[in-house]
Amino acid sequence: MKDYKEISKKSFNEDAEKLNLEESSEENKFFMKRESYDIVQEEVKKENFDDFLDIGCGIGNSIELLLKEFPESHFIGLDIAEKMIELAKKKKLSPEHTEFIIGDAENLPFDGHSPHQSFDVVICKETFHHFPHPEKFFTEVYRVLKPNGRFIIFDFATTEISRWIKNNITNSFSSHGICHHYNIQEVTDLYKNFNFEILRAENVTDDRMIVSGRKIIKEQTK
Numbered sequence: 001m002k003d004y005k006e007i008s009k010k011s012f013n014e015d016a017e018k019l020n021l022e023e024s025s026e027e028n029k030f031f032m033k034r035e036s037y038d039i040v041q042e043e044v045k046k047e048n049f050d051d052f053l054d055i056g057c058g059i060g061n062s063i064e065l066l067l068k069e070f071p072e073s074h075f076i077g078l079d080i081a082e083k084m085i086e087l088a089k090k091k092k093l094s095p096e097h098t099e100f101i102i103g104d105a106e107n108l109p110f111d112g113h114s115p116h117q118s119f120d121v122v123i124c125k126e127t128f129h130h131f132p133h134p135e136k137f138f139t140e141v142y143r144v145l146k147p148n149g150r151f152i153i154f155d156f157a158t159t160e161i162s163r164w165i166k167n168n169i170t171n172s173f174s175s176h177g178i179c180h181h182y183n184i185q186e187v188t189d190l191y192k193n194f195n196f197e198i199l200r201a202e203n204v205t206d207d208r209m210i211v212s213g214r215k216i217i218k219e220q221t222k
């Protein structure tokens with residue numbers, strides 16, 4: 001199997017080296033479409049949260065935006081590309097309330113119970129398609145979410161024909177380690193298999209979907 005993680009790491013490190021935060025325009029700083037951040041923020045704001053985790057955080061744009069509205073919450077951004085994390089740290093966002101760490105989505109470095117090691121909200125924005133082992137990723141997210149925690153995936157969406165072409169032909173040439181293009185059904189099936197209650201699942205723009213779910217802990221019968 002191709003080493004998708006190494007390819008992602010290398011290409012996103014290269015992208016980070018080209019980004020100059022001091023000289024970039026506001027628009028360029030949001031290297032993904034600005035509209036996509038707004039959609040994810042709206043979903044996050046439905047939840048009361050103390051602990052927030054952004055998996056595949058890039059240069060920390062989502063956290064930068066949310067921190068303005070939730071200055072008392074604790075935010076962690078995790079990314080496999082160390083140069084992305086360097087840039088996120090350079091922003092010098094509130095040090096008491098933010099941490100940016102290098103790590104792999106499929107092997108999260110949190111014990112799931114100590115302070116700031118479990119989360120009320122986990123997001124994964126425009127990153128899920130890079131993961132070679134989606135079940136491993138879901139297992140990890142489930143492990144670190146608090147009971148009733150919310151898990152939001154925002155990712156590419158496309159027609160079934162285009163998806164077939166990407167998954168069967170063009171992904172193998174992707175310089176950014178794109179592993180699989182999902183449709184809503186595949187993502188919601190994963191949520192359901194991991195016992196999440198689906199709160200929202202829709203295509204929100206021409207080319208993006210959002211799926212949001214809650215970790216439900218079933219009462220144990222005596």
Ligand SMILES: C[S@@+](CC[C@H](N)C(=O)[O-])C[C@H]1O[C@@H](n2cnc3c(N)ncnc32)[C@H](O)[C@@H]1O
Pocket residue numbers: 005008009012031032055056057058059060061062078079080081084103104105106124125126127130131
């Ligand atoms: C397209 S960018 C999105 C960044 C950010 N979520 C945003 O929307 O601004 C994808 C990010 O996922 C990261 N990534 C890819 N595979 C990863 C993995 N296995 N674990 C953690 N991060 C990963 C990349 O390094 C990159 O920064």
